[in-house]
Amino acid sequence: MKDTFKIVIAEMKKQHRHNFHSYSIYFSLLLWPIIIFFNTYYTYLSFDLTKAPVFSGLINSKQSLLIFLITGFIGYNFFYSMVQSAWQMGAERQNGTLETIILSPANWLAVVYGRSLGALFQNVWMFSTFSILIIISSRSLEVNFFTQIPIAFFIFTLSATVWGGLMNVIFLFSRDAAILNNVLDDPMEFFSGVRVPTETFPVWAKMISVIFPLTHSLTIVRGILLKTNIAWMEAAIKLSISLVLLFILTIVLLKLVEKNIRDNGNITFY
Amino acid sequence: MLIATNLSKKFVYKESKGLFKKKLIVKNAVNDVSLKIESGKIVGLIGVNGAGKTTTIKMLASLIKPTTGEILIDNLDIIKEHKKAKRIINLISGGERNIYWRLTAQENLEYFGALYGIPKDVLNQKIETILEMVGLTESKDIPVERYSKGMKQRLQIARGLINDPKYIFLDEPTLGLDINIAKELRSYIRKLADDENKGILLTTHYISEVEELCDYIYIISNGYIVAEGTPDELKEELSTKTQVVLTVEVLTEQAEVELKDILECKAEVTIEGENIHTIKVISKENFTAEIIRCLSSHNVSILNMKLMEPDLEEIVLNVLRRSE
Ligand SMILES: Nc1ncnc2c1ncn2[C@@H]1O[C@H](COP(=O)(O)OP(=O)(O)OP(=O)(O)O)[C@@H](O)[C@H]1O
Numbered sequence: 001m002k003d004t005f006k007i008v009i010a011e012m013k014k015q016h017r018h019n020f021h022s023y024s025i026y027f028s029l030l031l032w033p034i035i036i037f038f039n040t041y042y043t044y045l046s047f048d049l050t051k052a053p054v055f056s057g058l059i060n061s062k063q064s065l066l067i068f069l070i071t072g073f074i075g076y077n078f079f080y081s082m083v084q085s086a087w088q089m090g091a092e093r094q095n096g097t098l099e100t101i102i103l104s105p106a107n108w109l110a111v112v113y114g115r116s117l118g119a120l121f122q123n124v125w126m127f128s129t130f131s132i133l134i135i136i137s138s139r140s141l142e143v144n145f146f147t148q149i150p151i152a153f154f155i156f157t158l159s160a161t162v163w164g165g166l167m168n169v170i171f172l173f174s175r176d177a178a179i180l181n182n183v184l185d186d187p188m189e190f191f192s193g194v195r196v197p198t199e200t201f202p203v204w205a206k207m208i209s210v211i212f213p214l215t216h217s218l219t220i221v222r223g224i225l226l227k228t229n230i231a232w233m234e235a236a237i238k239l240s241i242s243l244v245l246l247f248i249l250t251i252v253l254l255k256l257v258e259k260n261i262r263d264n265g266n267i268t269f270y
Numbered sequence: 271m272l273i274a275t276n277l278s279k280k281f282v283y284k285e286s287k288g289l290f291k292k293k294l295i296v297k298n299a300v301n302d303v304s305l306k307i308e309s310g311k312i313v314g315l316i317g318v319n320g321a322g323k324t325t326t327i328k329m330l331a332s333l334i335k336p337t338t339g340e341i342l343i344d345n346l347d348i349i350k351e352h353k354k355a356k357r358i359i360n361l362i363s364g365g366e367r368n369i370y371w372r373l374t375a376q377e378n379l380e381y382f383g384a385l386y387g388i389p390k391d392v393l394n395q396k397i398e399t400i401l402e403m404v405g406l407t408e409s410k411d412i413p414v415e416r417y418s419k420g421m422k423q424r425l426q427i428a429r430g431l432i433n434d435p436k437y438i439f440l441d442e443p444t445l446g447l448d449i450n451i452a453k454e455l456r457s458y459i460r461k462l463a464d465d466e467n468k469g470i471l472l473t474t475h476y477i478s479e480v481e482e483l484c485d486y487i488y489i490i491s492n493g494y495i496v497a498e499g500t501p502d503e504l505k506e507e508l509s510t511k512t513q514v515v516l517t518v519e520v521l522t523e524q525a526e527v528e529l530k531d532i533l534e535c536k537a538e539v540t541i542e543g544e545n546i547h548t549i550k551v552i553s554k555e556n557f558t559a560e561i562i563r564c565l566s567s568h569n570v571s572i573l574n575m576k577l578m579e580p581d582l583e584e585i586v587l588n589v590l591r592r593s594e
């Protein structure tokens with residue numbers, strides 16, 4: 001257990017040291033989403049959304065629209081940074097460092113979650129920006145900075161880490177996993193309700209949105225910040241179930257990938 | 271002692287034939303390889319490209335699982351207990367991969383050390399010692415991407431020592447290094463065996479390296495061990511020829527006849543020259559003693575004698591040629 005913790009910390013540290021020099025990561029993680037965010041915000045603003053059936057009841061002011069969108073984008077970015085950390089697994093494979101990791105007795109699960117947490121850690125400062133944005137924009141909504149924001153942060157962190165673990169394992173499996181990135185990314189943004197409330201989805205779309213833990217995380221976080229009457233227990237249970245399922249899937253895939261690598265020795269292929 | 275018995279590795283993979291057709295291919299990379307590595311000894315594994323050296327080493331390092339066979343380290347079954355085994359072994363590959371180029375030497379070692387769960391203070395002490403040993407102390411805070419090839423290779427060695435392994439596997443450690451650095455590296459390897467009592471297995475393409483370093487040699491071809499022994503044993507058993515060249519004064523006819531008589535069917539004898547004769551004897555065994563006895567009994571004075579030792583490189587080439 002102590003070793004596991006040590007590995008998680010070492011993995012986070014390594015990632016930070018490895019990426020610190022790369023401004024492109026910061027650019028893609030912050031600048032790009034902010035541009036998209038403001039683009040969306042001002043597009044929405046040009047319609048009178050308080051009367052729009054899509055947002056019926058949920059959004060009744062500019063502030064609540066802002067919070068709705070900010071939570072959507074921040075949540076999405078937590079998850080997106082996971083995909084990026086998984087993507088770097090490809091580089092580790094190519095550089096042979098993945099083989100060096102496998103050479104050690106390190107617990108693979110610890111490595112995988114260390115990678116997700118490492119990617120999140122780099123976004124802590126982004127979270128601060130997020131918090132400040134919320135404070136500025138929601139004075140009339142009385143967001144409690146000391147309780148509500150940490151809870152929101154915790155929910156995003158937990159669910160994104162679990163998601164990131166799975167992404168990392170999938171990238172361990174195949175060097176062609178980059179395709180999956182494209183397949184999963186945009187649907188996640190749409191179906192999780194980053195820009196549009198999932199309540200307004202048709203049934204089939206709702207069924208897809210259930211798969212993504214981002215959906216449930218957003219429901220809960222928005223419920224907290226916008227003080228809407230959501231079904232608390234239901235959302236929390238849904239989130240827990242999806243996280244547990246993802247965790248089990250991660251472990252199963254990890255066992256398979258470990259066997260696959262030991263049998264075929266193809267870890268160095270790229 | 272590490273004892274590997276009858277190791278075989280079959281790789282099964284699909285090869286695409288056109289867009290939808292796939293063909294299953296079975297590749298026997300290693301067949302029935304048995305070998306031993308003793309503590310404090312350096313064992314060499316030599317063979318041509320694709321002979322199965324890396325595959326063998328990866329099985330020993332628990333990176334891949336043998337299809338059949340057994341590997342024991344001091345009675346620990348390392349195929350079943352591969353997580354345990356990984357604590358007492360390490361693999362160092364030649365080349366510049368396997369380390370993080372954007373990290374410094376210190377940071378690389380901190381990371382890899384943590385993977386072994388080494389406590390922080392012990393690890394820092396250890397890092398200091400091995401950096402000193404491989405001579406990277408001064409450049410420990412420079413990112414690896416600014417290192418020369420030799421420095422990267424030395425960092426690889428440091429990395430391979432981080433868990434204080436009992437057995438170290440080196441896969442072409444001097445690949446692409448200049449002669450000075452390669453020589454320096456060989457002296458580290460020797461020191462690891464002599465001073466730290468580590469068991470070492472080494473693959474290389476340079477026979478001279480094997481001759482200089484190895485206490486025992488395995489020659490592998492097409493996945494089979496085709497010869498093994500100490501360098502001297504290999505020379506003795508496998509040499510196809512010993513060559514003795516003598517320069518003598520006035521070789522009498524009688525002496526010539528007797529010499530040819532003694533060596534008949536056993537050696538190839540050529541005699542050249544008028545007053546001063548040169549006798550060349552090429553044989554499988556060494557007949558120097560018999561030749562000298564015969565010549566002196568006829569009072570032929572020997573001016574010069576050269577014994578050509580069998581060359582390990584030639585022996586290896588011969589063995590490989592025969593095994594094909
Ligand atoms: N993961 C793998 N899947 C399929 N075939 C493999 C795999 N790894 C190695 N082989 C095959 O097994 C054989 C032995 O390869 P190996 O890498 O062990 O040779 P080697 O002796 O190390 O060669 P070299 O001197 O070139 O490094 C080769 O024919 C190679 O193509």
Ligand SMILES: [Mg+2]
Pocket residue numbers: 323324325441
């Ligand atoms: Mg090789």
